[in-house]
Amino acid sequence: MSTDTSPPVIVIGGGQAGLATAHVARALGLEPLVLEAADRPAGSWPHYYDSLTLFSPARRSALPGLPFPGDPDGYPGRDEVVAYLGDYAARLDADIRTGHRVERVAAGPDGFEVVTTGGEGFAAPMVVAATGAFSRPHRPRPPGLETFTGEVLHSAGYRSPEGFEGRRVVIVGGGNSAVQIGAELAAVARVTLATRRPLRFLAQKVLGRDMHLWLAWTGLDSAGWARPLLTGGKGTPVFDTGAYRAQIATGNPDRRPLFTRLDGDHVAWSDGARERVDAVLLATGYRADVDYLGGLGALDEAGRPLHRGGVSTTRPGLGYVGLEWQRSFASATLRGVGADARHVLTRLLGQTRGR
Template sequence: MKYVDVAVIGGGQSGLAAAHALLSEGLRPVVLEASGTAAGSWPRYYDSLTLFSPARYSSLPGMPFPGDPDRYPHRDEVAAYLTSYAARLDADIRTGRRVTGVRRGDAGFEVELADGSALAARAVVAASGTFGRPHCPVLSGLDGFTGTVLHAADYRRPESFAGQRVMVVGAGNSAVQIAAELASVARVTLASRAPVKFARQKIAGRDLHFWLRYTGLDITPLGGLLHEAPTQPVIDDGRYRAALAQGAPDRRPVFTGIDGAKVCWQDGTREEADAIVLATGYRPDLPYLAGLDGALDAAGHPRHRGGASATVPGLAFVGLEWQRSLSSNSLRGVGRDAARIARHLAAHLRGR
């Protein structure tokens, strides 16, 4: 069995940031990416997706995002950036390597792969993100809905919904973006438990992310205070607020149930629907840690303090939502958390 310093599970933005930080600490990571390219989930997002943050705030350590720093890069630009970043890293990045299990071993950990092979690692960084575990809320009757049900993770473009009656469930950025896009070809309702909140994309001529950094909310644990809000605001340049005001899409409280092809609204009316799109977020995708006693709680969430496992020495996480701050799971913030975790693991390994 081959031995490595640190096995980094996931080769997207979090895994690449972790590899960069570990190299800076003098460690030799091996990055294990399940897909065929080191770009994480970006190639699989919906076609029209663009970043909410300008390019100047959307890069990983050591490589600025190319081009106009004030533009908002498209999905494909981000995927290309990550691929280029991976190519420039002096790291062992292995694509097509899906991790199926991690357990304790003589070196620290044994990492099992889908092809039946394994490697021994002194430490492990779980950086596999959330895209592989879409969250589907409990909606009465959803299993019996006779129309199309899909999560935002499987949505790509609006054309196949032309002329249909579509319900988009959610109130976040993706929900509002997808609903507004679908409203150009279909009759769409945005159904959410709470009203949509908006944050202006530009304030006093500066992008919101300038102010988040200026105030420290984006880069310090203080930003975690925003996590307590019942709903997170949708970053908007005005187009989405206008779309809702014009009823394209309209917004209603989420339906109380589903009966066959019909949704049941809170006022007692029933309406036929062709499709339901669940833009209801994601959860940490960490099934390979189930065999490490205490690493995850009953809901599959990691037990950690700022990314360092609270229960398993030598295990760490990068790219968790709200890991330490508002920007922890974003291109603009993951590098800071990765550097902290790399220092933690380097100290742990020196002390062994």
């Protein structure tokens, strides 16, 4: 294994979390090495569905050091985010190497050794895993899935309504992405949102201001203790201008309790009814893609990072940026990764300076 000149910190992932971490590292006087598996530093954004728009306005969707262009009160789309990340990376004074997929991270004499699938090796006293929470689609297995003869796909594989015309579609999940996709598909198909809990609509704007601004002003945006307030209650929270609630009220898409099982080309609903279905779309979220840390003892039995606020509780010098609810409601968002990156790097520097 060839070993490159050792940087002070290796950042794994060149999406929003990795780029924000590189920016913060430079501000702290470090020269980071960013290893990105794809051919450009844009994270998962190029792979999301075509009509995806942010749930927060542009003024609250920027990485540190570069405002999001365009209407500050508008809601940027997927391609705008991709372009923004590309511009952000080009402005960074950082060594960003695309086409470098990390295969494993091992303990080294001075911290960590990072090996890519191409066989290249790098060493550093600090490593930040910034592959985020959107790299690995979570695909639960509903009862009877092995017998279902229709199409099954995750929202990660959904692009547009094309090909769904006239079909019967059940979407499993009730977050903003599920509702956004359901509303879009309802223009060409018959759609049901199947959820464990009812939908709980939260006003996108209050007194003319976006809810995300209120969250920032009140401190709830960055308060870990606020999680029960934002995700608890009697329903799955969905930010809404009123359009989603109105469309669901028409009955397409409709919302039903999660089905009890799949059977052939049918679903069995909780009220005992059976219905033929053409496709099941799993809008069931993602899990952190950090298998490359498996040999470090840094993950629990389910493969989840063992950390406190993004700082590993088992490996000094190891941190994370971009995990959902890592420190706050905003942690896995464009607006939240910068603050988390500063928190993590400051603490990692404190751990490693005594080595």
